[in-house]
Amino acid sequence: MLTYDLENRGGLPLYEYLYRCLRDDILSGAVAAGTRLPSKRALAEHLRISIITVEGAYQQLAAEGYVIARPRRGFYAAPVDHPPAAPALVEVPAEESSPRWRLDLKSGRVDSFPSAVWARLTRQALSEGGHLLPTPHQGLPALRRAIAGDLRDFKGMVVSPEQIVVGAGAEYLYLLLAQLLGREQVFALEDPGYPKIRQVYAKWGAVCRPIPLDGQGMALESLRASGAGVAHISPAHHYPTGIVMPIPRRQALLRWAEEADGWIIEDDYDSEFRFTGRPIPTLQSIDARGRVIYVNSFSQTISPSMRVGFMVLPPRLLERYRRELGFYASTVPALEQQVLGRFLDGGWYEQHLSRTRKKYRLRREAVLEAFAACPFTAGLTDRGAGLHFLLRLNTRSDDEALRRRAEGLGVRLGFLSEYAAVPDPAYAHTLVVNYAGLDVERLGETAALLSEVFF
């Protein structure tokens, strides 16, 4: 009969150790498939253990399929692979570790996370249990009401909370929109432009057409010629050119959407940072025909690590969204939705915005002044908005050579030419400066380091 040394079992419970011994014998073939195991009573007596212990081991073996229990006949070893596929020691490719830059003009984001208020609101939300409420796929009603209120008070947008869909960041919303608008659509994208927009739509399998920009934004004739049914634009402050789309072009795009029976995705990224004058009315707010899908997020204004964005759907699309995509669960934790809703309702968000706006305005002025005086600067394009500007370089070197040279010195640069799908010599020798992460106290060093790169 099966005999095992049950003394040296390394702290395992008796039934579990017995289970393992039997399992290993079945796997190794020592107990062949079809073999009847000893009865529980017989094995218990043989090993001088209780029947309950044997029972536990046999049941586990049966549950996992190593043995087959036949009523009133006993337990039989099941046919299994010998030897079992052992987990191989696999080589896992290591992640690219992100280098520590001495200077980073490409991402350059600072984080202005309002930790103290956030902690207080989180504690409140947890103690009141609001985070346990079921979360509809469009997001918590309280958060959507707060967002609609903020859009009304600070952007003059008349939006019902029912039109709002909350999601885990702008990219996730692009992915939802790709699914909503359909793969057969042609997407017109600003060129140059933010590469992730193209990446998401292209992954989805949609045809993406790069549309050149003139001084006012997406060029209309090219848009018309593209056959696109969807235009994804960022009129408030285009990345990376910084163009702010004037009213006539906004109106012309709305007319295009009506004529083409198309949709405009208004990506309102960066609109909160306008340093001169009032914010320009969004396309959504002057859209009478329900052609505009408004998208924004809290990544720039609170923190990129927050992962909360939202979109405002026109009524026609709303029904389609609910019918076709309503099965998706909300992607943002209920707790975070609660806290963000309170943050907006309590006025902390606007307070926070006003504070960061002031901070960035000062930083922007200092950086522009310092860079204007540098010999490597041929010109600055300052549109009075957003967290980046363009700097034309006083150089004839190739962008790629400069980028490599900079990397060697621990400096990360972003060039306008990198953002173009269709290359154009006009884009050369132009830096996209994301200034928000720069240290104003060290602008002298920064300028010196950049001079090393460019001369």
Add this chain to the structure above:
Amino acid sequence: MLTYDLENRGGLPLYEYLYRCLRDDILSGAVAAGTRLPSKRALAEHLRISIITVEGAYQQLAAEGYVIARPRRGFYAAPVDHPPAAPALVEVPAEESSPRWRLDLKSGRVDSFPSAVWARLTRQALSEGGHLLPTPHQGLPALRRAIAGDLRDFKGMVVSPEQIVVGAGAEYLYLLLAQLLGREQVFALEDPGYPKIRQVYAKWGAVCRPIPLDGQGMALESLRASGAGVAHISPAHHYPTGIVMPIPRRQALLRWAEEADGWIIEDDYDSEFRFTGRPIPTLQSIDARGRVIYVNSFSQTISPSMRVGFMVLPPRLLERYRRELGFYASTVPALEQQVLGRFLDGGWYEQHLSRTRKKYRLRREAVLEAFAACPFTAGLTDRGAGLHFLLRLNTRSDDEALRRRAEGLGVRLGFLSEYAAVPDPAYAHTLVVNYAGLDVERLGETAALLSEVFF
């Protein structure tokens, strides 16, 4: 010259009110396109206001494109649409409000959110600033290390944190996997099965083949015949049948993957709730060839409102994932990743699991006992695992008629037949009972209410 009543401006700043007056006149056509506006000095004198006020209004008009500034010549009204497209008062379709059920056997989830510990860990994370760290697309390294540790200690899985991808819930991970494995793949899905899996892959445009189950899970011959390259299975506790896949079938599926050069998505949903014996080894842990993608989430174990899931990619897919999908930002807030990592590391998760397991075990026993005694019960399928079981009804009524009758009485039922892509009379008259949300104190009332439905 342009003349406006600047007294009654309803609390607006002077420059803003003037800007609005001018804008409205341009939009209405009162100031025609191409008209030169008065010089700043002239208008200031005319209206008896400061030049700076006029300057502010003109700049805002220029920034928004209502006027065009010509250097040394002045400001000219731009050509715009008259009248402007006013935001229409739109009818927004109302959301379906979810009815309040007297009894809900279909979703029936309770929330066991550990609010007190969570609040404390959140406060700690916020005060230490760890949530401000940049979040790699695969998720925070600290959280991935904690997940790998938990998989090692409690599931015997040898996994490198580098293989783990954190995402906003299981559905989002399905969406990533669809993009990773490619649209040309045929996905084999368990039938009956969890409908969202099919919905996500189908939305993505992949071909989905329903594969019938035999007593051990996905039927192999049907899988082979389907031409599928991906099999999505839930071997730990299948929804809704409750089948626990035995070892020989697991091994056979691994062999299939090797032969078919395919992939297995092991959806380990519900595996934490096993009430008899030890958990069965995951396919991932016995997969020597790197064919298994392991997916799990914290929705069942902590809260459906948490929206955190993760997957473990085999090394070959990891490189492809980083190359093709690495552009996606992490979809889970850094703060929540920090807190969850601490929750796992500190042992609170296993403590929490052990507590909820105990709670559900008792609830399960009470519910099974109460329902077994009911005249409408023809049989119960109890597999000793998971948060649901099957109840065969002692009735000849049509499932759909029963569902409608139940709804009339405020009772929400889920039928096995609803989960099938290919109908089969064998599925009829069978309830899927999600018992975790039932109140043990009121099982008498629950049974009485159900009796009303069925007789």
